[in-house]
Amino acid sequence: MDHWTDRPRGERTTGRAVPYAPPPSIRTAPLPGMPSPAPPGRTGEGRRHGPPERGSRAPRPRPTRRRRVVRGLALLLGGLLAFGVGSYVWADTELDKAVDLDTLTARAPQGKGTNYLVVGSDSREGLSPQDREDLRTGSAEGRRTDSVILLHTGARGTTMMSLPRDSWVTIPPYVDPDTGRSYPATPDKLNAAFSLGGPELLVRTVERNTGLHVDHYAEIGFAGFVGVVDAVGGVDLCLEKAVRDKDSGANLGKGCQTLDGAEALAFVRQRKQEAAGDLGRTRNQQKFLAALAAKAATPGTLLDPTKSLPTVTAGLDTLVVDDNTGLPQLTSLFDALRGVTSGTGSQLNVPVSDPDLTTSKGSAVRWDATRAGQLFDRLRADLPTT
Numbered sequence: 001m002d003h004w005t006d007r008p009r010g011e012r013t014t015g016r017a018v019p020y021a022p023p024p025s026i027r028t029a030p031l032p033g034m035p036s037p038a039p040p041g042r043t044g045e046g047r048r049h050g051p052p053e054r055g056s057r058a059p060r061p062r063p064t065r066r067r068r069v070v071r072g073l074a075l076l077l078g079g080l081l082a083f084g085v086g087s088y089v090w091a092d093t094e095l096d097k098a099v100d101l102d103t104l105t106a107r108a109p110q111g112k113g114t115n116y117l118v119v120g121s122d123s124r125e126g127l128s129p130q131d132r133e134d135l136r137t138g139s140a141e142g143r144r145t146d147s148v149i150l151l152h153t154g155a156r157g158t159t160m161m162s163l164p165r166d167s168w169v170t171i172p173p174y175v176d177p178d179t180g181r182s183y184p185a186t187p188d189k190l191n192a193a194f195s196l197g198g199p200e201l202l203v204r205t206v207e208r209n210t211g212l213h214v215d216h217y218a219e220i221g222f223a224g225f226v227g228v229v230d231a232v233g234g235v236d237l238c239l240e241k242a243v244r245d246k247d248s249g250a251n252l253g254k255g256c257q258t259l260d261g262a263e264a265l266a267f268v269r270q271r272k273q274e275a276a277g278d279l280g281r282t283r284n285q286q287k288f289l290a291a292l293a294a295k296a297a298t299p300g301t302l303l304d305p306t307k308s309l310p311t312v313t314a315g316l317d318t319l320v321v322d323d324n325t326g327l328p329q330l331t332s333l334f335d336a337l338r339g340v341t342s343g344t345g346s347q348l349n350v351p352v353s354d355p356d357l358t359t360s361k362g363s364a365v366r367w368d369a370t371r372a373g374q375l376f377d378r379l380r381a382d383l384p385t386t
């Protein structure tokens with residue numbers, strides 16, 4: 001080799017000094033005891049061999065489609081659970097627990113099963129003057145019962161029993177909450193108990209005349225009723241005949257149709273064209289309540305927050321319950337109503353001997369003492385009623 005160029009002999013040059021360029025190194029395994037010239041753990045192709053260096057992170061495998069789907073579902077369910085729990089807590093705190101059944105005296109003994117007293121009141125709370133005119137609710141202040149239903153649930157199923165508001169009953173002794181004046185027991189219409197002493201006196205009156213212990217009380221006013229019906233998108237109902245009533249504003253044709261809140265309220269309040277008067281109205285109320293429970297229980301309502309949450313909100317606006325009634329008890333009440341709708345329960349009126357009894361308070365409904373007493377006994381013992 002030429003010593004000044006370090007080129008191999010026989011290779012031509014240009015006569016100029018050419019900078020020395022070392023030939024590319026050929027990587028070989030190091031001799032024992034010698035360090036490797038390559039970076040630790042790497043080869044010429046740049047792939048890692050052996051365990052990773054301390055402090056370095058191995059690349060994560062790309063998640064499979066199945067794993068991504070499972071992860072997405074977990075996040076979705078977690079979000080729904082958080083939404084549900086939050087809504088549940090909020091709704092439970094919004095309940096108006098204005099009735100204290102624990103303070104009542106001379107209660108009927110506890111029987112088997114659970115009894116709910118479900119009351120539709122004519123409270124105008126939450127209605128504007130225009131709403132009152134549109135719904136033809138009148139301008140009367142205070143609250144009166146528009147429907148009274150005793151719902152019994154137990155091992156034998158569910159029984160929905162209507163108590164006509166014009167039922168001629170004995171009102172137990174009471175103290176007027178406004179004046180403090182005491183009154184002895186007296187015969188009067190069932191509706192009068194609610195007007196004179198509110199929910200507490202109504203509960204005592206129902207217990208005295210049926211012998212059934214009322215475990216829970218739930219009352220909803222006009223505004224809440226209309227709001228719930230509208231929130232679920234209306235209720236489907238099939239009518240055997242047209243319904244026309246000037247007082248309630250009902251103007252419905254014969255056949256199947258969807259009733260909005262205002263139409264539904266007019267339907268359950270009308271009774272002038274019912275041959276059975278107040279008894280005919282209670283049957284309409286049961287029919288509609290069952291249809292409402294069926295609509296609210298459909299997946300399209302339960303699983304749609306845009307419907308389920310407004311439904312709960314609308315119901316809470318004028319819902320009054322007792323101190324021991326929370327969302328779990330209201331859920332059980334709803335399930336019982338749904339059970340009646342699905343055919344696992346029975347709907348009936350209290351047995352009547354005279355639907356047009358003449359009294360000092362006007363026309364009233366007299367119960368059939370024998371048959372009604374037998375029915376109450378069966379409910380108290382949680383025995384089948386049909």
